[in-house]
Amino acid sequence: MAELGYAALFIGTLLEGETIVFLAGLAAHHGYLWFPAVVAVSVVGGFFSDKILFHVGRRYGERVYARFPGLAAKAPRVRALLLRWDVLGQAVQYWVARLDLSVVLFLTALALALVAGTVWNIVRSRQQR
Secondary structure, three states, X not given: OOOOHHHHHHHHXXXXXXXXXXXXXXXXXXXXXXXXXXXXXXXXXXXXXXXHHHHHHHHHHHHHHHHOHHHHHHHHHHHHHHHHHHHHHHHHHHHHHHHHHHHHHHHHHHHHHHHHHHHHHHHHHHHOO
């Protein structure tokens, strides 16, 4: 795994990022990969993925619209919003797409901590009586 793990991580970040990075982090936690290298490869792979997909969309986007007319009907509204909000809108769209899983995991952990803390306080208060 140590020989091909980083190459698999790089290819995986080009195709599907979050799951592959999570698995690579798990491998680093168990000592199969070096964590700083996992972070570096993930960042580089994500960067190249964004650039490649941008250029693919720029070159073949009209073909996609021709094949999927429902998508083409929504494109003017999205373009208008991006022109209206300019850089801020593009930055928000970029980070919202990347933070979706992180936010869900954070909110789930927060909810579990609140529930566990509440249950713990109830149990402890009943034991002290």
